[in-house]
Amino acid sequence: MYTEKVMDHFQHPRNVGEIENASGVGTVGNAKCGDIMRIYLDIDDNQIIRDVKFKTFGCGAAVATSSMATEMVKGKSVQEAMEVTNKAVMEALDGLPPVKVHCSLLAEEAIHAALWDYAEKH
């Protein structure tokens, strides 16, 4: 049912945690399953994402997509991070079952919310 990459990122999630005094924080909820996700961004003066962490109450698919999505935005500029789509994250994981696609939206939405939070503060 799940690809090797999904299982790898589910069992060994990257970037789990919090960032104190983060440059931007995004919290989103999933209406379909009631799960929540929070993403913390540490962005330097050149608008490069130096560090990123996430926390979620979501399922394995939410964990795996957040793990992959945070890896994909780390080291990128704010502009580049805005362009990392949910579709690109799923492709990087070699796909997700259709019933789990809504879980992957949490990561994309939380990153956008955190970038928005950063933009508002700067």
Add this chain to the structure above:
Amino acid sequence: MYTEKVMDHFQHPRNVGEIENASGVGTVGNAKCGDIMRIYLDIDDNQIIRDVKFKTFGCGAAVATSSMATEMVKGKSVQEAMEVTNKAVMEALDGLPPVKVHCSLLAEEAIHAALWDYAEKH
């Protein structure tokens, strides 16, 4: 949104893992969210549950209820374990939000499936 007990069992889940040569194994899926759960039982000659482990791809609510449910059946007889309901597990966790009740069913169903598997073999 979540009680202290739910957060405790989500962040420090008890009995995660597998049991080799288990006396009974139960695997169930949740049609509502597509998540899966597996429970392993180690049952001695007096039909007492000596050990129990679980693995799930489910969300935090599934993790917390499985953690609590496995604690509740450990050391019990097969007969007593059959009577541990989803409702009792949710009460022991001081409740779950309505949108997450379906997640808690995974643990009860997987325990029943594992007890059934054990019964078939004996």
